[in-house]
Amino acid sequence: MVRSQYWLARKVLPNVYASDGLICFNSHAFLEDPAFQRAYQRGAKAVGGPDWYQWHWRVHVGLWAAQNASRLEGDFVECGVNFGFLSSAVMEHLDWDQLGKTFYLLDTFAGIDPRFITDGERVGGAMKKSERSLHHGTYVSGVDSVRANFAQWRNQRIIVGAVPETLDQVDADTVAFLHIDMNCAPPEVAALRYFWPRLTPGAVVLLDDYSYRGFDEQRRAMDELTAELGVPICALPTGQGLIIKTE
Ligand SMILES: C[S@@+](CC[C@H](N)C(=O)[O-])C[C@H]1O[C@@H](n2cnc3c(N)ncnc32)[C@H](O)[C@@H]1O
Helix, strand or coil: CHHHHHHHHHHHCCCCEEECCEEECCCCHHHHCHHHHHHHHHHHHHHCCCCCCCCHHHHHHHHHHHHHHCCCCCEEEEECCCCCHHHHHHHHHCCHHHCCCCEEEEECCCCCCHHHCCHHHHHCCHHHHHHHHHHHCCCCCCCHHHHHHHCCCCCEEEEECCCCCCHHHCCCCCEEEEEECCCCHHHHHHHHHHHHHHEEEEEEEEECCCCCCCCHHHHHHHHHHHHHHCCCCEECCCCCEEEECCC
């Protein structure tokens, strides 16, 4: 249904970007950039089939964030990896093994853990959605195919299990890039709280769902935590939220 609305928008206004919750009249020239295309295609390859994500602008933001972070001291962390679309695109874009950093990749690889969702998320059907995603293959079941995808790179560590229980397996002293994408508030809050003191000055935190429609629990929880940390979040029209650790 939503996809057909994007199609209609593109038909009526051929120059708009219309996909992934976004209809935008401004330039999306980055789509023509060969480096972007190469990275995006590597991300799509991680999913192993046609690109049903169609989330170019979010990946563009992720690549921008990662490129900035690559110049800082510290490793990269993603909490909520799934098949590894975004992180594979980042690793391709940065020629990962040349960088001398480790990419820590954390996921249950079995969908949302019912112990770590809010009552509101439970009532809103988060577990049903997660089970449906596992059933339809939009969430990965098991880590083997993910390991095969990331075998291209040496400097990565896949950490299997539920955040927050696995956070202390990340043995990075400092972190320059943190991507949080678990589609439920409690582990996301725990991850940001855990890594905040380890983030190097200038580090980028990207919250995948912060301003995405229907993910209000995550937005409210992050607003509460960042008020406590004294840092603002920039809500992006892609649905993401962007935080820079300045000091
Ligand atoms: C939207 S997907 C992540 C997409 C991914 N960032 C990408 O680039 O395609 C959300 C992932 O969060 C994981 N997840 C949910 N709750 C989790 C938790 N408490 N600990 C670890 N992973 C979790 C799910 O298993 C799922 O793979």
